[in-house]
Amino acid sequence: VRVGWVGLGKLGSVCASVLAAHGHDVLGFDISRVRELPRYEALAAHLTPVPQGTLGEVVTHSEIVFVAVQTPHAPAFGGETEIQVPAQDFEYGYLVEALRALFAQVRDQSKKLTVVIVSTVLPGTINRLVRPLVPPSVTLLYNPFFIAMGTTVQDFENPEFVLVGADDPSQVELLDQVYHAIHDRPLAVVSIESAELTKVAYNTFISLKIVFANTMMEIAHKTGADCDQVVECLSLATQRVVSPAYLRGGMGDGGACHPRDNVAMSWLANRLDLSVDLMGFVTDARERQSGYLADLAAHWARMSGTQQIVLLGLSYKPGSPLLAGSPALLLQSQLENRGWEVWTYEPYISTASKDVLTQRAVFVVTTRHPEFRDFQAPPGSVVIDPHGYVRPAPRVTLVGVGRKAV
Numbered sequence: 001v002r003v004g005w006v007g008l009g010k011l012g013s014v015c016a017s018v019l020a021a022h023g024h025d026v027l028g029f030d031i032s033r034v035r036e037l038p039r040y041e042a043l044a045a046h047l048t049p050v051p052q053g054t055l056g057e058v059v060t061h062s063e064i065v066f067v068a069v070q071t072p073h074a075p076a077f078g079g080e081t082e083i084q085v086p087a088q089d090f091e092y093g094y095l096v097e098a099l100r101a102l103f104a105q106v107r108d109q110s111k112k113l114t115v116v117i118v119s120t121v122l123p124g125t126i127n128r129l130v131r132p133l134v135p136p137s138v139t140l141l142y143n144p145f146f147i148a149m150g151t152t153v154q155d156f157e158n159p160e161f162v163l164v165g166a167d168d169p170s171q172v173e174l175l176d177q178v179y180h181a182i183h184d185r186p187l188a189v190v191s192i193e194s195a196e197l198t199k200v201a202y203n204t205f206i207s208l209k210i211v212f213a214n215t216m217m218e219i220a221h222k223t224g225a226d227c228d229q230v231v232e233c234l235s236l237a238t239q240r241v242v243s244p245a246y247l248r249g250g251m252g253d254g255g256a257c258h259p260r261d262n263v264a265m266s267w268l269a270n271r272l273d274l275s276v277d278l279m280g281f282v283t284d285a286r287e288r289q290s291g292y293l294a295d296l297a298a299h300w301a302r303m304s305g306t307q308q309i310v311l312l313g314l315s316y317k318p319g320s321p322l323l324a325g326s327p328a329l330l331l332q333s334q335l336e337n338r339g340w341e342v343w344t345y346e347p348y349i350s351t352a353s354k355d356v357l358t359q360r361a362v363f364v365v366t367t368r369h370p371e372f373r374d375f376q377a378p379p380g381s382v383v384i385d386p387h388g389y390v391r392p393a394p395r396v397t398l399v400g401v402g403r404k405a406v
């Protein structure tokens with residue numbers, strides 16, 4: 001494939017050379033001339049820097065152009081020192097400038113081109129800053145890399161998966177061809193917004209795991225446990241701990257153990273004088289996230305003119321009447337604390353009455369009971385579904401929390 005590469009920095013110079021080494025015809029462009037590949041990159045010594053041209057030449061040459069210019073943060077946020085100032089977004093000026101120049105060339109040459117943004121951006125950025133600049137002849141893709149400095153070649157040649165954000169999955173065929181020459185890993189094609197979020201979610205999840213492991217280390221140090229033994233045991237739990245299990249947006253954690261365990265661990269954090277009360281934070285987050293759903297339900301109850309809020313399900317486990325530690329009960333209490341009268345329907349409790357299902361209301365699907373999948377709310381109702389579970393019904397507003405409207 002005839003490939004262009006804009007931004008031949010630490011990431012771009014190496015990846016562009018890898019593409020060339022696998023037989024693609026690559027022409028690069030950088031505002032400052034790049035002569036060699038980073039020396040700290042393990043396998044880069046075998047690679048040759050790609051030829052460079054002007055931006056116009058790159059556009060003429062290419063069917064597909066990757067853009068990997070920097071999206072830096074102020075040095076204060078680098079993590080080398082404690083952060084003393086309020087958090088900020090990345091700096092997108094370089095990326096926007098590079099794209100503006102690229103799109104101007106595309107317009108001048110009336111060129112049909114696939115443009116692949118590689119640079120890291122926060123969710124929503126491409127729609128906000130890039131979309132208004134894109135000429136109609138450009139197919140825009142977002143393809144962030146999961147690459148660590150020092151192992152760029154290995155990570156680029158052996159990814160776990162290739163994340164691609166696209167407006168339409170049919171647009172990724174050319175990109176697929178580019179990667180097919182290198183590996184057979186799957187392309188995970190999602191919307192551009194989801195790809196933006198997945199990229200940063202991947203990184204922050206790793207940070208969360210590290211903070212978690214370090215919390216275990218500190219507790220082990222103060223109690224006589226061995227943190228390596230702990231994580232070696234946890235690593236055996238490849239179904240529930242190290243897996244996609246429990247990795248779905250929805251209600252908070254529930255059950256007789258988890259919420260209590262976190263509270264107890266938070267108490268221990270204080271007793272051991274741990275540097276970070278991670279479990280206290282987790283407990284707080286669980287409550288606040290439930291509070292967010294309470295506010296959402298209240299918002300829709302006001303908006304829709306119905307004063308009736310009904311929780312569908314009280315148990316924390318689908319298909320069961322188990323109430324211990326249920327996040328539905330937490331939501332109920334938070335709504336009541338906000339002054340709302342709340343009705344509930346729990347089909348697994350024998351005293352449950354279906355009367356509350358017959359009137360127009362705001363229904364919140366609090367438990368993934370199979371009965372609720374095809375729930376038919378009365379016309380004019382609102383169904384808030386944090387689980388992304390319920391099928392849409394006519395004349396009912398379905399609010400799929402954090403999911404594209406269905």
Ligand SMILES: NC(=O)c1ccc[n+]([C@@H]2O[C@H](COP(=O)([O-])OP(=O)(O)OC[C@H]3O[C@@H](n4cnc5c(N)ncnc54)[C@H](O)[C@@H]3O)[C@@H](O)[C@H]2O)c1
Binds near residue numbers: 032097120145
């Ligand atoms: N380095 C990594 O391992 C890595 C991994 C994953 C993601 N990323 C992301 O990739 C992006 C690039 O990272 P990097 O480490 O290579 O940055 P970098 O600063 O090393 O390189 C950026 C390059 O873009 C060039 N550039 C800037 N403006 C330009 C323009 N208008 N036209 C052409 N070239 C221009 C710069 O001269 C520089 O050579 C960032 O968004 C980063 O977050 C980097």
